[in-house]
Amino acid sequence: MEKNINRPIIIKNNEGLFQLIDDIQHTLQTKTAQRGLRIFNPYFQDSSQLTFKPDLTYVQLLELIDKLNHKLERKGLQTVETDDEFDQFIKKKQYFIKEQSEAGITIKDGDSRWHKEFTEFKQIVQREISRPLKNEQEKASFFLATMKRAANFSVPGAGKTAMMYGIFAFLSSLNRDKVDKLLVISPLNAFAAWRTEYEKVFGPKRQLHYMNLRDNKYNNDPGAIKRDWVRANVITINYESLKSKIQILNDLINEKTMLVFDEVHRIKGVGGQRAKAALSLSQSPRYRYVLTGTPIPNGFRDIYNFLHLMYPDEYSSFFAWDLNELNRIDPEDVNHKLAPFFWRTNKEDLHVPKPEPDKIVKVEPSEKQGILADAIYENENGALALFTRLLQASTNPELLKYNINYRELGLIDGDSYSWDQNVSKIEKENQSDIEVYKRFSLEDIETPKFDRGIKLITDLVSEGKKVLVWGIFVGTMHKIKRYLDEKGLNTIL
Structure with a gap:
């Protein structure tokens, strides 16, 4: 039975609006009318089946009503009216x-x-x-x-x-x-x-x-x-x-x-x-x-x-x-x-004084560290693994005996990528052959950078200062604490 749409139309909810388009589509079956109704295609999930997208926003609903009324006016038909329920729905959602x-x-x-x-x-x-x-x-x-x-x-x-x-x-x-x-x-x-x-x-x-x-x-x-x-x-x-x-x-x-x-x-x-x-x-x-x-x-x-x-x-x-x-x-x-x-409240708004310039202490590696660095360059294919292993060798070479957990270090975040396989690919490309490093007496390698850091801490403490030490690797932080404990310093990890 053909539906008469030349009458006042009241839209009570989303479904009512969708039904109205359905009515118009079936009532105006001419090719001209169908071409004219293509303006509604962006709102359909499947225009051939007249299936609307389930997640239409209130902005799209209002656009849809405007386009619909424009089309109805041109056909000399009664335009759409909305009832209180629909208006309240829009009012609750609307953000101007x-x-x-x-x-x-x-x-x-x-x-x-x-x-x-x-x-x-x-x-x-x-x-x-x-x-x-x-x-x-x-x-x-x-x-x-x-x-x-x-x-x-x-x-x-x-x-x-x-x-x-x-x-x-x-x-x-x-x-x-x-x-x-x-x-x-x-x-x-x-x-x-x-x-x-x-x-x-x-x-x-x-x-x-x-x-x-x-x-x-x-x-x-x-x-x-x-x-x-x-x-x-x-x-x-x-x-x-x-x-x-x-x-x-x-x-x-x-x-x-x-x-x-x-x-x-x-x-x-x-x-x-x-x-x-x-x-x-x-x-x-x-x-x-x-x-x-x-x-x-x-x-x-x-x-x-x-x-x-x-x-x-x-x-x-x-x-x-x-x-x-x-x-x-x-x-x-x-x-x-x-x-x-x-x-945005910035540091100037808070009257925070500008930071003092960093005091960078440069320390040359030991001879054995240089040899170990050459082995790292030859062994590592991935840039992330190379970077991580060099950091480890500079302060705590014993860490090279263990596989790197990139996620634990925060160097890889699975949510930074759309698919887990991308993360797995990065981890695979940055896997180390730890057997290469086990040939070295890692515990006997001198680490001037680490030693200089311990001396700096003890010097500052002797001046009556509190010292905050940041570290990347958990194993290195335990090593720092062990050395400071041996020197009789009160250390909290």
């Missing part, structure tokens, strides 16, 4: 990115039109917290709270965690009631900071109800997560665990959840496991933030993931950079478009 872009620039410029709002913000935050925010932290928190979705690229030591708690204090204050939970996705070593900083910022004014999703009690027990979620106000989970908890998290996250991706540069490879898990998190939260002091460590492709975390619906219409374009894009274009959406 162009307007927010203008707001971001004017806030950063200190425009006077924001004076009243900023004053109100400071008053509320000061009432809610015990430890006052510093001036730069107040500015950053106000900017981020107003933007709703934005990045904090402040340098380490600027107090990014405190800034986020300033936002949380404002948004969860009694007279606003906008958010009630803070979900943080971060590396494991950042968990403690989120917990202790809450207690320092809020003091006795608020009680922390902390939930660590890495706790064993949450393994394979969604019921325990649901029970504790109700009471929790700060929840942490690491990037590696996100995939296993994604379903339950998406069931629990809502518009009152403030979502923070800490150290977001850990989500490296586009298409990597961490990226997929992070991007599949619920889009319900109105407030979504990414934090990192190193936003673009490897090139402009690094911005692709974090922009999709904040603006999944708006990316294609506002930023619209594909991955190939990001490989060759003009930095000025990126800076211009990103500027309204991030805050």
